[in-house]
Every structure is written in C-alpha cells, then in structure tokens.
Amino acid sequence: MSNDVHSTILSCPSFLNRLAELRAQGFLIADSGDFFEGTAEYDRFLGVPEILALQGLYDVIAPGNHGFDLYLRLASDEAVHLPIVNSNLAGWPGPRYWIDPSGKYLFTGIIGRQAFSSIEPRNDRLSFIEPLDTLQVIARRAIASGLRLIVLSHQGFQRDVLLSQQLHDRGYPAVIFSGHCHSETNYWPHPNPVVKGPELGRGFASLDDRGRIVVESLPLGGDEIAPHPLVSSYVKAYRTVIDSEPSLEIEIDPDVAEDRERFTGWVVDKLAALNPTGGAFLNRGSVRESLPSSTHITASQLIRVVPFPNELEIVRLSVEVEKAMQVLGELYGESLIQVGGGDTYVTTTFLGGRLSANSILRSTRPVNQFDLRSLIRQELSSTRAAT
Structure with missing residues (x-):
C-alpha cells in the first residue's frame, strides 16, 4: 500500500519498479490517496503518467483531496478499469468497496472531514458522511461474507487510531492503511492495526496473508535506475526539461x-x-x-x-x-x-494554481486543454505495443 505519493514517480523510479516486483509476487497493490500533485512533474504532464502507473500497477485505490478532480473524472469514466473506492461521500460515482479476486479481502476507502473541506466548495455534488457510520455497514457485510476488511483511509494517522478503537469497540476487525497527514508515526498495532508507508514515493506498507505488516523504505536518488516502462518516456521528457533549465x-x-x-x-x-x-x-x-x-x-x-x-x-x-x-x-x-x-x-x-506562473518552469502548463480520456487510451495503447 502506498500513500501521499504526490506525483513523485518520475523522480523516484525505484518506487514503481518495487511495486511491480511485489505485484509479480502476488501482492495486491493499493493506495490511500494523494497520488497526484505537488511536483513540477505534475505541472508538466497534468497527471497522465500517474494515471498510467495507477492503471498498470494498482488493483484498487481511494481518492485523496489532492488531485480530487482527477479522481472524480476517472471514477466516472467507464473506460477506466480501476476501482476507486469511497464509502463516505454521498454521490461518489465509483464503487463503495471492492472485493479482491481471491475472495479474501474487502477494500473500502474513506476521506476525512478536513481533507474533504478543502475540496468541498468545488464539488457541491458530493456530501460528507462520518466515516464510522458507513464503515459499520460495510464491516457487517465483510463479516457476513467471511472477508477481511481493509480500509484505505485519507483522514490522518491520529484520526485513524481513534477510528481503529471505535471499530474495535463495536466488534469490527479491520486493518487501516492511513494517508493524508505526513506524520512521523507509521504504525499503531492495537486494537485494529493502523499503518502507513513513507510519503513522496519513498516507500510503502504491506500486509501478508498471515497478518504480518511491514513498512519498507526505498533508497533515494534514481538517475542510475531504469524507470518502469509505463512511465519511461515521461521520465526522459522530464529529465530533458530539467536539463534545459x-x-x-x-x-x-x-x-x-x-x-x-x-x-x-x-x-x-x-x-x-x-x-x-x-x-x-x-x-x-x-x-x-x-x-x-x-x-x-x-x-x-x-x-x-x-x-x-x-x-x-x-x-x-x-x-x-x-x-x-x-x-x-x-x-x-x-x-x-x-x-x-x-x-x-x-x-x-x-x-x-489558476495562474500560469506557479513555478519557475514557465512552460509547464500546456495552453490548450485536451481530451483526458483519449490521451489516456492513446498512451496505454502505445505502452502496450512497446512492451
């Protein structure tokens, strides 16, 4: 599970490469939000390489407040075959939960009130529901089906520790993968475990079938590491931009x-x-x-x-x-x-961000708008052909 990657995938090639290794080993790959925004990479390519990575390597993700409009558009697009789960936003166009193909885990996503308040004025079609209220309904479904509940949370570590206790007090077991707050604490074992990986593409957290939780940090740097094929062309273009400064x-x-x-x-x-x-x-x-x-x-x-x-x-x-x-x-x-x-x-x-001069890269934001759906399909087709 990753969290708060914030569009660092082009400058942290070991991150996607390691996720690809874990996926090949049979791990499910999930994210707890804020995969987008926060680097010149995002300014330059408007989230397209991140979308390619999510669709190519991830099994299920939850929306965060950063890049929320992208999450919303992707969840509304039937051509995007990636479950973007959220259970506590009324009006969310994606699924409330996702059950993995092995029938062992039920994944759901939540977003905190503070995170939602930062995007609410521009998303009046959605309304906030307290996470505990919706999670109890989904937890009962998981128990009835013999599934382990995995919560992809985007409300902050301290709030997730409280949520862990609240679920336990009501008799609901769960593992909470936390995101949003960039806290130094990354693991809380009891009563329901709460865990998060290092932010900004520097690592992730994992859970195996025995219930063992591991937090892995990745080495910094990366110019000497071959980028993952899904984003290699973007890495080359991005480095060209950097070198031209x-x-x-x-x-x-x-x-x-x-x-x-x-x-x-x-x-x-x-x-x-x-x-x-x-x-x-x-x-x-x-x-x-x-x-x-x-x-x-x-x-x-x-x-x-x-x-x-x-x-x-x-x-x-x-x-x-x-x-x-x-x-x-x-x-x-x-x-x-x-x-x-x-x-x-x-x-x-x-x-x-409504203005063009939001970094020293004066040409980072393309002037013309583009059809996101067509561009994604085109990029996916060319990537598959290349690999």
Whole structure:
C-alpha cells in the first residue's frame, strides 16, 4: 500500500519498479490517496503518467483531496478499469468497496472531514458522511461474507487510531492503511492495526496473508535506475526539461538555511527573480521535505518546490498578477491576505494554481486543454505495443 505519493514517480523510479516486483509476487497493490500533485512533474504532464502507473500497477485505490478532480473524472469514466473506492461521500460515482479476486479481502476507502473541506466548495455534488457510520455497514457485510476488511483511509494517522478503537469497540476487525497527514508515526498495532508507508514515493506498507505488516523504505536518488516502462518516456521528457533549465547554483546564507521559515521566504524571492513578470508560488511543506539543508541550491531543486492546490503558501506577486488574484479570489471564494508590507501574501494554492506562473518552469502548463480520456487510451495503447 502506498500513500501521499504526490506525483513523485518520475523522480523516484525505484518506487514503481518495487511495486511491480511485489505485484509479480502476488501482492495486491493499493493506495490511500494523494497520488497526484505537488511536483513540477505534475505541472508538466497534468497527471497522465500517474494515471498510467495507477492503471498498470494498482488493483484498487481511494481518492485523496489532492488531485480530487482527477479522481472524480476517472471514477466516472467507464473506460477506466480501476476501482476507486469511497464509502463516505454521498454521490461518489465509483464503487463503495471492492472485493479482491481471491475472495479474501474487502477494500473500502474513506476521506476525512478536513481533507474533504478543502475540496468541498468545488464539488457541491458530493456530501460528507462520518466515516464510522458507513464503515459499520460495510464491516457487517465483510463479516457476513467471511472477508477481511481493509480500509484505505485519507483522514490522518491520529484520526485513524481513534477510528481503529471505535471499530474495535463495536466488534469490527479491520486493518487501516492511513494517508493524508505526513506524520512521523507509521504504525499503531492495537486494537485494529493502523499503518502507513513513507510519503513522496519513498516507500510503502504491506500486509501478508498471515497478518504480518511491514513498512519498507526505498533508497533515494534514481538517475542510475531504469524507470518502469509505463512511465519511461515521461521520465526522459522530464529529465530533458530539467536539463534545459539554466545552470544555476545559488549560495545560501547559513543562518537562513537553518531557519526553514526564513528559508521559505528566501526561496520565494529567488523564484520571483527568475520569473519577474508573474509571481512565485511555493509549498512550504515541500521546502521542508524536498530541499536539502545545505548552503547551496540548484535550479533543478527549486523546480521541485511547487505547490499543492489547497494548502497555505507564500506568494510574491507582480501588480498585474495581484489584481488577477483579487478577482479570482472573489470568484472562487478563496482568501488572499497581505502580510507585512510590499507584495508578500498568504493564500491557498488552489487560487495560485489558476495562474500560469506557479513555478519557475514557465512552460509547464500546456495552453490548450485536451481530451483526458483519449490521451489516456492513446498512451496505454502505445505502452502496450512497446512492451
């Protein structure tokens, strides 16, 4: 089981390769949400390589709040043969649960209230139901059918520990694979086990038929590792983009590098300098997790620090972009709050993502919209022909 991969599959080739090995060994492959968004890879290819990987390697997945519109479109598309399960969103177009072909496991997905609230204003066709209410119904079905209940949860580890106890108190056994919160704790054994793998394509968690749970971390790096065939053409294209960026190495004041909040503001300034006609949009979580704690930073490292669409960020804006964001803020009901003086603001990255200047890759987002279904079918056909 993976969780919170956040579109890192092109820069972490060992991740898909290891999943392919496990699948060949007979493991079912599942994901607890947030497979999309959070890197320049997603900005560049709009989730297509991730969709290819999900359809080619995964058996069942649950939606997360990041990339939710993609999950919704895929779950609504009869041509996509991948169960995207959720049991606590009324109106969800995909299945509420999935039973594996061996008849041993029943998988269902849930999303937490906080995660859903970040996408709710733009998805008024769906409504939230408390996970415990729906899980009790599905747990009874699993027990009646002699199936082991697997919950793919996207509400955060602490909430899943509470849910584990609540299910146990009502007599429902389950294994909860957790996602969403990026917590340091990855395993809670009792009364019902809660487990999650390392985020950002750095590993996963597994459960065998004997009930043994393993959390596996993968080595970092990857240029020397051959990418999985499903995404190899995208890896090549992505590396071409990285290599085409200016050769740049910026020295960082050591005092700034040690203070991550100051470092965040410093990176915003550098991004703004590289794209002076637009704005700089930055995910502060990515600064913590993706950038090295060193006194130098390269352009390719800056490229990786791109925003999620519903997390607070710092922005540096030109006058023209500021005016556009004010209008968009009123349109979407999102906040744009000026902090301090000058042109520094705090907003949500959903609002920032409505503009084209959300990273130093000025050409990351294609101008023309495309037919997602046709593109996926075309890519799958060419991949099958190549392999």
